Amino acid sequence: MEDMSGDSKHYIDETLCKGCGLCVDVCAAGIMQMSRRRNRKGYRLPAVSDPEKCRRCRMCEFCCPDMAIYVCPERQTAGGAVDNGPTPSDNANRPR
Numbered sequence: 001m002e003d004m005s006g007d008s009k010h011y012i013d014e015t016l017c018k019g020c021g022l023c024v025d026v027c028a029a030g031i032m033q034m035s036r037r038r039n040r041k042g043y044r045l046p047a048v049s050d051p052e053k054c055r056r057c058r059m060c061e062f063c064c065p066d067m068a069i070y071v072c073p074e075r076q077t078a079g080g081a082v083d084n085g086p087t088p089s090d091n092a093n094r095p096r
């Protein structure tokens with residue numbers, strides 16, 4: 001999918017985002033912020049300022065009315081390694 005951005009935990013579909021800022025309002029960690037970047041429609045895009053402080057509560061994902069955010073679930077594998085979950089291409093194929 002085009003216009004995906006984000007760090008290793010968050011994927012933001014820039015084509016879907018309308019810059020409403022709800023994801024910023026609900027982030028209890030205070031790390032989701034509106035950036036200066038804009039998508040092709042001219043809407044300002046959110047960005048995660050400090051991914052290491054993310055609580056993985058997924059509130060930003062659940063509250064986005066346009067389903068523009070996906071937060072990768074972090075899982076421990078049997079060997080103790082961290083599995084960061086689906087890739088952006090997996091996200092592109094998820095049902096909308």
Ligand code: SF4
Nearest residue numbers: 017018020021023064
């Ligand atoms: S809640 Fe969704 S549409 Fe609104 S700014 Fe955040 S990502 Fe964009």
Ligand code: SF4
Nearest residue numbers: 027054055057058060
């Ligand atoms: S998953 Fe939770 S803590 Fe992480 S950016 Fe989204 S709302 Fe903030």
